[in-house]
Amino acid sequence: MSTFDDPFDADRKLSRSGCVCGQHGSAAEHDQAALTLRCEPAPTDERRYEGVVASAAMRAMFPKDAARRAFLKSVGASTALAAVSQFFPIKTATEVFAEQRSPEKKDLKVGFIPITCATPIIMAAPLGFYSKYGLNVEVVKTAGWAVIRDKTINKEYDAAHMLAPMPIAISLGLGAQAIPFTVPAIENINGQGITLAMKHKDRRDPKDWKGMKFAIPFDYSMHNYLLRYYLADHGIDPDTDVQLRSVPPPEMVANLRADNIDGFLAPDNICQRAIYDGVGFLHILSKEIWDGHPCCSFAASREFITTSPNSFAALTRAIVDATAYASKAENRKQIAEAIAPANYINAPVTVLEQVLTGTYADGLGGVKTDAKRVDFDPFPWQSFAVWMLTQMKRWGQIKGDVDYKSVAEQVYLATDTAKVMKEMGLTPPATSYKSFAVMGKTFDAAKPEDYLASFKIRKVT
């Protein structure tokens, strides 16, 4: 889906009726398309900004879309562009527009955990996305999720890579003091997997997994919720039938080798590393549980947004831009090479390439290809947040009532991100809620309590 809204195309609608991007007849049609399509940047930024500026100019001159179309049809797009450029300096205006308000704070520190989920945050440094938006960002590798949380709360980091549920947990004061946190962008979707020790290669049915020990990266993680969901769906109660341990990802491979755990649900580069070292095999990809699930997020405290709104906007732009770049298959090899060195993820390039390109060894002697093994999509759907809240409640992390909608809207900044994306000439989705299916079961963000009540296996509180 091209996001470049060409105002000199007679077949396109510029008016704000119809849908937000102007490519579809109605908002409903747009939504339908937005579900299947992701945002991609226009060829260059200058072209993109030019599009945004030209759209505004054309809209001002022809408030009625029909008139603009008639004008374009009669004189032709190139003549129209030349004519309009004569009395409206589109080039100059584009330059002015591209020069964003200067950030309050240019030298920023962003923390990350060395996993492929952080790809956009990390690669934005070596590939120059931060500097493009006038920022001097130092990406700092951090030892674990609790440390990244503390360092971000302590303001040592201005923003950080966090697991998607973490900003919600921090805002609610779960496992930390309650501090309002926000998610301007999701990092990756999919890109996790369940890896089992080689000795279990004939025990592929989860019903036989009673008594096994699994590792997850953190309690407030999609990994935890997805693994619990998967197990419970197969009739295994994750609280009583198996043991779930919080283990830092790098230690998972070593623990698997040492036979301390039977498997784990972890980021793909950890899964692939276990395969690479011959200690485990890939049972399933997380996309087989929920295709398009969020995993990690880009998070900042609300205080940072209010004190440095321009820095925050520039950061969000850089991340959205980097995410769009990472979402393209043809860039993935280059990204793998850029983030493999010790300064960033510190892993063999082969491992990262298998994760990012989606052509990988499964650990059982087969080579599989799945281009969507990991994907990148920045839009922070508020329905994701509502789903996470239902699971937090399901497994007893939240006790009592929770106002799903207001928490989701306070933490997941869908509206602000949509605005930034629009300014960048990208096409954000028209709504901030979408419906999706987890293991074949449809989730309706409007009825979280009904969804919660429909689960047989849950923690009794």
Place this chain on the structure above:
Amino acid sequence: MTSSLRLRAAIVSIALFLAFIGIWHIATRGTGAVATMTPEYARLMGLTATHGKSAMPGPLDVGAKLWEHVKRPFYDNGPNDKGLGIQLGYSIARVGLGYFLAVIVAIPLGFLIGMSPLINKALDPFIQILKPISPLAWMPLALYTIKDSGLSAIFVIFICSVWPMLLNTAFGVAAVRKEWINVARTLEVGTVRRAFTVILPAAAPTILTGMRISIGIAWLVIVAAEMLVGGTGIGYFVWNEWNNLSITNVIIAILLIGVVGMLLDQILARFTRMVTFPE
């Protein structure tokens, strides 16, 4: 006699070292090609899986890697990848700062406790409870209150090196021979002067011993602290390489930690010898 003993000891040391390297080398040899796999699949796999290469590196791997590090100890590839020399520098600076603060606090306080039985009794319960706490247990509390991971690491060094110094100083001061103090008293030497001219020299060997124990503990703790907070330092280096499951680099770091620890200990041992006196 002593020279021949030294020679024989050196021979035994070298023999032990060679035997260790030899066993290490044999134990970590690969098993050769393992399970058959298609070339396409093998290309995606690591050497451990394809060639049965042991996950534990052999002495030759470690030696080669060590040489690489020795050749360029001060490279700087950005905030998360710096040369071993720089990392060790960060760790030594942290230990130095925390240790120095501990000296400033522990020695005067130790004097006070040693010279005054009242303070000794009053502070004793606190010291007894605080002393056995693992320094790393302070880490979350430090992170929460100090709100800076670099300072927290220094605080942890401070808190772990304070106790041996404090107790040894107090013990050394309290154990100064009564005759000497009585002589000083007879000569009407003031309290402050007595502390500096009589008690300090007499207690110095004990104080230095405490300081030597402290520096050892501080160096032990910094590695663990840096693994927790990350960023810079030799502990961070270990963690970063552990992340990459690069046991080779972890072994090199272990080796260097040992060497630096030994040097720090030797420096303090030399100071101790300087203040020791025959009775």
